[in-house]
Amino acid sequence: MSAISLEKLTKVYSTGVRALDGLDLDVGDGEFVVLVGPSGCGKTTALRMVAGLETISGGTVRFGDRVVNDISPRQRDVAMVFQNYALYPHLSVAENIGFALTNKKIPSAERQRRVRLAAEILGLSDLLNRKPAHLSGGQRQRVAMGRAIVREPSVFLMDEPLSNLDAKLRVQMRSEVLRVHKAIGAATLYVTHDQVEAMTMGDRVAVLHGGVLQQYGTPRELYGRPANLFVAKFIGSPEMNLFEASVSGDELVLGSQRLTLGPAETVLAPYRGRKVIAGVRPEDLELGGGAGGAALGADVRVVEMLGSELHVFFAIDAPAAAASALAATAGEAEAGLLTGQTLGGVARLDPRSAVRSGQRVTFRVDPGRLHFFDPDTGAAVR
């Protein structure tokens, strides 16, 4: 039995916006689940419905086996960290953290003990008498966390808690948040728009787009076996290269080039003589043809040196995945963007590789590492 389970959770705002459409999700005891998706995809809406701050248009929210749809946030006993922290500006750090305990009429001595403990876990012990105005962004973020963990919650919700921090602090706080999560062991639903955050933090990750769940699985599954074009594009940076191709016998036709498919051939049987969208991750392209796998010739356009790796942007004569195919899952605006930049692709290479712009290179591709998607539905072909 899961700590939190959402079943066909739906939200239609009075403006007619369908912010969330039939979300099914379960969070196990002590599990850290990340809900990720671009801005406006319904993440906050979902979280607020779980917290009880938003009415539910359809579906159910369960904590354990208890349906909590009609229970007020006060009685749901969830802890939540808001995107903008929402600290009480007129109360000190200690009072902010202890506010929930005061509401529960916990005796003063016990309350102070718990506030001190929470402050210790978060490194706030020296700041207990300060007002939020006199704290840095990172410290405010910690107070917001402290306010949540002091209650020893069984359900812990976080709405983009790190998005207001600068890049370096954000990376630090990721492991901090996970450390706190391990310490309190509450089932956690964590919302972010940042796929790196999702991949590095989540036990499991749910990708949401346009209010619809795209895929729910471990970071490894999402990366290795994306369920559709949207997930394929959304997870991973640089993004997966996607090309429009066609299947001819046991070969994949990419523009003027032909790749021998090998074992991937069987799943593509239904697509013989038809179009398919082929995807390959930038790190699955290796320099030097011939030595096993299929060869792909490309013209190098731009080389970006990142120190630890080399990003090589290249062009081939295969058309980029058609807008219509991407639109099926990615939404029209994004589809336009995607095709715009997919006139070629990008490879992630060893920084010592001797590649210059303008050069003609041959990449070696393991056919087993190719991803295929249906051009009409965007769904993965497996």
Added chain:
Amino acid sequence: MSAPALAPPAPPDQAQARAETRRERKRRERLEERDATIPVELYGLRQGTVTLLTACCVLFAAFTLVPIVWMIINSTKTQANIFSSFGFWFARPFEFFHTFANLFRDVDGDGTYARWFYNTVLYSVVSGVGATVLAALGGYGFARFEFRGARLLFAVVIAGLLVPITLVVVPLYLVYAKVHLINSIWGMIMPSMVTPINLYLMRTFVELSIPRELLDAARIDGASEARIFFRVALPLMVPGLMTVLLLSIAATWNNYILPLIIFSTNNLFPATVGMGLWLQHAGNSGDTNLFPLLVMGGLVTIIPMIALFAILQRYWRGGLLLGSAAN
């Protein structure tokens, strides 16, 4: 060794707070405020424009302040001197204290100014506090709760804003007669507590200064709605409430028409109506020496308002929400 070495070191924060005296804090705040304002040189205006605008402001200020200066000067004069000497300079004999003492006497059988002043304070403070409480509750409700008919109700409030009391004097009088509010202090206080403009102000203030997320956070923290209002919202509403308090006290303080129609007993009059009565008598019979009293009464009436404004001013400082949100 010396005692300070043995004492445990104070936490850095408290030490800092103790080191800064009230005066130093005031000074720091003043300087911070100065740094936060853009100097006029950076507005991109030409020097001539700045001079012209400044001159306009000075003229306007003089225009509004002249009567007050006149009042201060003439409060020291006898009735004869008020009419015969130059209005903007002093003239002997110096009658200030004599006239002031007369405010406490019944000079012409109409009643004493002291009594009317007391009434003014009573009506203004009670209805000011009442208006503030109502505006706080109503403004918060309209700003942060959705309920059936909210828009219609608020439209009615706004409509109320547009109706001047002079327009409803006759129906008000007739209603008051029926419900025995003529010559009752509640007849004065109750309508003064209902101030659409303050409700409107408070709603806007709450919308701008109390984020929904803050109230949601308190709900998540298990606070009841009453507790959220008193412990979270109300402390943040203080600057708005002070504005409303000042405005509603001033409105009742200066109200003339309402007390004029509902009071017929002299000792219920507020200062405005009492002095109106004096003015009538002074006009009818020139020799009762009522003009110095009118000038002095006017002066005494405006001073508390100026003082109140000065006292409440510090609540206008912004920045109460500072630190609640991420940036």
